[in-house]
Amino acid sequence: MSIERRIEALEKAYGTEGREEYSEERARLIEELKAPWPAFEEKMAREEAEGNFTRRHALDELKDQVERRMRGGS
Numbered sequence: 001m002s003i004e005r006r007i008e009a010l011e012k013a014y015g016t017e018g019r020e021e022y023s024e025e026r027a028r029l030i031e032e033l034k035a036p037w038p039a040f041e042e043k044m045a046r047e048e049a050e051g052n053f054t055r056r057h058a059l060d061e062l063k064d065q066v067e068r069r070m071r072g073g074s
Helices: 003-013 020-034 037-049 054-071
Strands: none
Touching (some): 003 020, 003 054, 037 054
């Protein structure tokens, strides 16, 4: 799921769908979130090649927590 879709899902879940006056700010924030992602993936791939899966496990755990919260379970 893309960052944009995750943000939209969170907005819907919390009843705070984006408003027109915030669309530029929202777009800026999304770009800020996306900017470091390629470097993060490269670092994670290097660590996994070395046998260190700590970052991958943390990312998977974070995804699970976000999905549970979006479904209403804590």
